[in-house]
Amino acid sequence: MPIIKNQRILENTWTFVEDDAPLPAGDITVSAKRWTEDKAALLQHTGKLGVRLAPADNVAALGDDLPVIKLIELNFPAFNDGRTFSQARLLRSRYGYQGEIRAIGNYMTDQVFYLHRVGVDSFEFNNPKDMALALSAIKDFTIRYQASTR
Template sequence: MVKYIKDRKPDIDDWMPFTGLEDGGSLPSGNIYVPLEEWLAARDTLLTRNGGLGVRISNTDNLEVLKEDINRFDLIVLEFPKMADGRAFTQARLLREQYGFEGEIRATGDVLRDQLFYMQRCGINAFEIRDDQDLSASLKAFDEMTVTYQPASDEEFPIWRRES
C-alpha cells in the first residue's frame, strides 16, 4: 500500500492509474489518471467519462499542451524521478500561478521528507511517500519552518512586504 498524504494529513488514495485505450480497452469507472501521451491520443474518449479524470506528467513534458484543458482535470500527477531534479517544482508553480489549476497536484517518485515543505510551497498538496520514508516523520516536515522569506504559491509577498 502506498503511503499517501493529502492536504497535510494521511489519506486514502482513491485514484487509479490507467493505460489501455490503445489496446481497445474500455474505460473503468471511478477516478482514473492517464499518462499525458494517452490524454493527447484519446482526449475525446476520456472526456465522455463520468468519474474523476487526471493526467500524469513527466518532468520533461511541456505543460503548454494542457493549457486549454487544464480545468477538465481533478488531479495532475507530477513525476520526481530523482531528488536532484527540480523541474517538477517549476511545473507545480506554473500549474498554480500561471494556469490557475485548483485541483489536486500530486508528487510521485523520489519524494523525500526533506522536500515536502518546499513542494507544498510550490503548490503541491498531495504526496506519494517512498517506502523507505516514515509517514509520521514526513507529516512533521510541514511544520518545521514557520517563517518563509520569498514569495511562492502559498505566499504572494516576500517577508519584507507582509504586514506584521
C-alpha cells in the same frame, strides 16, 4: 496505498492507467501522452480525470484542459530533478490551476516543505513509513523569505 492530502493521511481513490490498458471505472489518471491522444474518449469517462506529468512534459499543453482535470500527478523519477517543482509553480501561478497537485515517485521527505510551497497539496510515497516524517516536514520552517503559492 494511503496518501497525504491537506496535511492528513487519507486513502488514495485514484488509479493510474497505463497507456495501453483499458479504462477502469472510477477516478483515473493517465499519462500526458495518452491525454493528448485519447482526450475525446477520456472525456466520456464517468469518473474524475487526472494527468500524470513526467519532468519533460510541457505544462502549457494542458492549458485549456485544466478545468476538467481534477488531479495532476507530478512524477519524480529521481529526487534531484527539479523540473517538477517548476511544473507545480507554473500550474498554480501562471495557469491558475485549482485542482489537486500530487507529488509521486522518488522524492525525499526533506523536499515536502518546498513542494508544498510551490503548490503541491498531496503526496504519495513509495515507502509508507515516510508519511509521518513528511507530515512534520510540511511545517519545518515558520519564517519564509520568498513568496510562494501557499
